[in-house]
Amino acid sequence: MFTGITTLTPFKKSLVFSYGIFSLFLSLLVFASGLYFYLIKDLNDQSQAAENALTHRMDEIFRELKHIVNDASLSCQKEDIGQLRHKVFYSPIFKEFGLFDDNFRVYCTNFGVNNFNIFSTIKDRIEQSEDHTTVSLVKSYILGEKTFIAFYLGKNGIGANGLAPPKSLSMDIDHLLLPDYPYELTIGKLALVSNELNMGSEILDQKNISLDDWAMTLKIILPSNVYWSKAMTLLPFGVVLWIVLWALSCALHWGFLYYRRSLPHCLRRAIRGNDMEVYYQPIVSLHDNKTHAMEALIRWRSPYHGQVSPLSIIEISGRLNLLGDLTWMVLRNVGQFYRENQKLLNNITTAVNVDRYCLLNEDFISTFTGILEEYPELKGRLGLEVTETSALSAIELPLMVSRFEHVKALDIRLSVDDFGTGYSGLDFLRRFPYDTLKLDRVFIASLKDDQFTQQVLTSITKLAKELNMKVVAEGVERKDQLDAVKELDIDSVQGYYFCAPLPYDQVLTWLVKNK
Ligand SMILES: Nc1nc2c(ncn2[C@@H]2O[C@@H]3COP(=O)(O)O[C@H]4[C@@H](O)[C@H](n5cnc6c(=O)[nH]c(N)nc65)O[C@@H]4COP(=O)(O)O[C@H]3[C@H]2O)c(=O)[nH]1
Known part of the structure; x- marks a missing residue:
């Protein structure tokens, strides 16, 4: 039987070698493009997940501020301050809370009585917003360089603002995007979180997500070094792919020849x-x-x-x-x-x-x-x-x-x-x-x-x-x-x-x- 098979499909070293070269190029092509499209898809999926996480976090933030407004009064007595401190203690995000009246004057914080006016730009944004909410990025003397502040003005004429370090906003998306996809989260024109600056490699693809309600933009990047490091990790699979394609192309060739000569x-x-x-x-x-x-x-x-x-x-x-x-x-x-x-x-x-x-x-x-x-x-x-x-x-x-x-x-x-x-x-x-x-x-x-x-x-x-x-x-x-x-x-x-x-x-x- 084997003699019959070999007469019908003679073995040629040069042919096996040619298929080796051919399948090497083919596997390189499949491997390189497959990995590229896989990462593009993964980038899309992770971006979508990050957007959902961020939206969810913002919803939670304003739910928390609404609770504070509902429990607050226009006074800043010891009990009011104590209540604000209690809320800070149990808040997963905020490190400081303040209360303001409908003249946008902050009259109370968890540190005590206060009396200062909220910036007019923020005031305008709160008034223009449908839900009477806005966010801002400012310098806080208490929390350090950059501080994320969320504002909410309730229907009862009392407003609440919460101050949080940028980290508390980014922690939800960090585990989704990092270390593969560096990103930059901006509010207006200011960067809230940015870990893309020292990337040091080319950008293969980029996703921009806008959360218009908060004037937030999330820019997520697929850098070329991620592609190469994944390629190195998956190299054994590439070799297996090459061998399989090589064997398959030889088998197809001989199968076809065997059929043609049957x-x-x-x-x-x-x-x-x-x-x-x-x-x-x-x-x-x-x-x-x-x-x-x-x-x-x-x-x-x-x-x-x-x-x-x-x-x-x-x-x-x-x-x-x-x-x-x-x-x-x-x-x-x-x-x-x-x-x-x-x-x-x-x-x-x-x-x-x-x-x-x-x-x-x-x-x-x-x-x-x-x-x-x-x-x-x-x-x-x-x-x-x-x-x-x-x-x-x-x-x-x-x-x-x-x-x-x-x-x-x-x-x-x-x-x-x-x-x-x-x-x-x-x-x-x-x-x-x-x-x-x-x-x-x-x-x-x-x-x-x-x-x-x-x-x-x-x-x-x-x-x-x-x-x-x-x-x-x-x-x-x-x-x-x-x-x-x-x-x-x-x-x-x-x-x-x-x-x-x-x-x-x-x-x-x-x-x-x-x-
Ligand atoms: N549908 C179809 N069938 C075909 C065709 N050509 C051949 N056959 C079939 O194949 C059988 C064997 O053909 P053969 O080997 O040429 O064998 C031939 C012939 O070579 C062989 N033969 C003739 N004289 C002698 C003889 O003296 N001694 C022996 N041992 N065989 C002989 O006897 C056979 C006589 O032919 P058949 O009895 O008809 O038997 C034929 C016929 O049924 C074709 O074009 N279409």
Whole structure:
């Protein structure tokens, strides 16, 4: 089996090497672009998650301020200050709370009584905002350089503001984005958090998210060094990908080659491309020792499988549903043979083998008549040989009779082939209008020494004669077989004794010599 495989698909080092190079480039391409698109998608997903986290955090911030406003009064007594301190203590974000009135004057903080006005720009923003909220980034003496402040003015005329370090806002998104995606969170034009400044590498992609309600912008970056560090981490997978692609491309190549060179595929191409030969075996008459008939037999030498036996050709063609095509190809070859040698073949009929399924096909008659019109030289000189291998069903039987009648009406001779080996019983002969009965060569081989065979063949030939059929003995190889055949009432002989099946040129020479 392996020898068969290697002949069909020869191993070539150079080819394996080429596929190695090819798959290396392909895997590099797949790996590089795959990683790039993966990171772009991941950047989008993480940006979306960061936006959601930030929105959620802002909602929480204002919910907290609303609680303070609801619990607050316009005074700044010890209890009010204590309450603010209590809220600071339990706040997850804020480090300082203040209360302001509707003149935007801060009158109380958790540190004590206060009296200063909120910047007019902030005041304007609160008034313009639908929810009476805004955020700001200012310098706080208590908390350090930059401080995030959120403002909310309640319907009761009391406002609350909360001060928080920028970190408390960014902690939600840090774990989503860092360390892979540096980002910058700005309020207005001021950066609340920025960890993208010292990135030191190129930007591969960038996402900008705007939270318009808070004038916030989140810029998230995909730097090239992240791409390269991921590429280095995933390099073993890249190597595996290369090996898999290499093996796959080699396997595909050999698989394809194996398929292209497989017997069924070669046969299909040969039939479709008329790349087969037809041999002719003369059938010699015992009445005048002349050749009045021949049988057309298919021959095919495959470039990869050598000489393929006709029985295998028929068997595989049957499986591939190509028996029709094969028959039409043989018929056209025979037509061409007659066209090119009209004079010599004038009084010779040639029989072509036809499979019963091909005959039963609904297109049989139309295609067959088409070929007869294409080759009028065949008129009156063509015969069909049908081998009966299995019993016909109740539906097939009348169909077959009608086909035979149709064929006969076209002046085509019908022979029953290999008589005695299949289901072709005597009843069979009665039903079909055959012209010739061909005795299978197994009977001829044992005819001389087997009395039973002699008796059977005597009865068969007698019946054939009664039914007006000619009898041909197949497979006559030796003189003693010929003598035994002659003792029966047999009309013609086909066999190696006279002539084996011959190719086009040789059969012409034979006919010229022996006609
Ligand atoms: N041992 C021995 N054999 C002899 C002798 N004389 C002839 N033969 C062989 O007997 C077979 C006669 O053809 P078949 O019975 O129709 O049997 C044919 C026929 O059923 C089928 N076949 C051949 N060509 C075609 C075709 O074009 N179409 C179809 N459907 N079947 C075909 O394949 C079968 C085998 O064909 P082949 O191998 O060519 O075999 C041929 C022929 O070469 C002899 O003296 N001794």
